[in-house]
Amino acid sequence: MNEFGEMLKDLRKERKISQRKLADMIGIDFTYISKIENGSMTPPAEDKIVKIAEIFGIDPDRFLIAANKIPSELQKVITEIEEVPVFLRSAPKLSQSQWVQIQKIINETTKEKE
Numbered sequence: 001m002n003e004f005g006e007m008l009k010d011l012r013k014e015r016k017i018s019q020r021k022l023a024d025m026i027g028i029d030f031t032y033i034s035k036i037e038n039g040s041m042t043p044p045a046e047d048k049i050v051k052i053a054e055i056f057g058i059d060p061d062r063f064l065i066a067a068n069k070i071p072s073e074l075q076k077v078i079t080e081i082e083e084v085p086v087f088l089r090s091a092p093k094l095s096q097s098q099w100v101q102i103q104k105i106i107n108e109t110t111k112e113k114e
Contacts, residue, residue, distance in 0.1 A: 002039050004049075004067040009037040011056045026051050043067035 023030035035041035053060035064071050078084050
């Protein structure tokens with residue numbers, strides 16, 4: 001079973017939503033839900049994943065990451081800003097303290113925009 005399928009199954013059972021009901025809410029066949037949960041099918045397209053996240057009230061990025069998908073707005077940033085791919089290639093080499101510094105910069109930038 002894949003991470004997305006496990007998350008989906010856990011959330012669905014926690015919220016007591018049947019595969020059939022969830023499938024109806026999303027607009028897909030209920031057998032597809034079963035196949036996703038047992039790992040025999042890959043996760044659905046981004047729009048369906050976002051809809052699932054909305055149904056369960058969780059951050060869509062968590063689901064997209066679990067599905068090994070890059071959110072479309074991030075794909076745009078990656079392809080349009082030349083420095084982003086360079087940063088992403090070096091990101092695995094950053095230390096924990098460097099990540100803390102980056103997070104501080106992000107937090108400061110976010111506060112400035114508010």
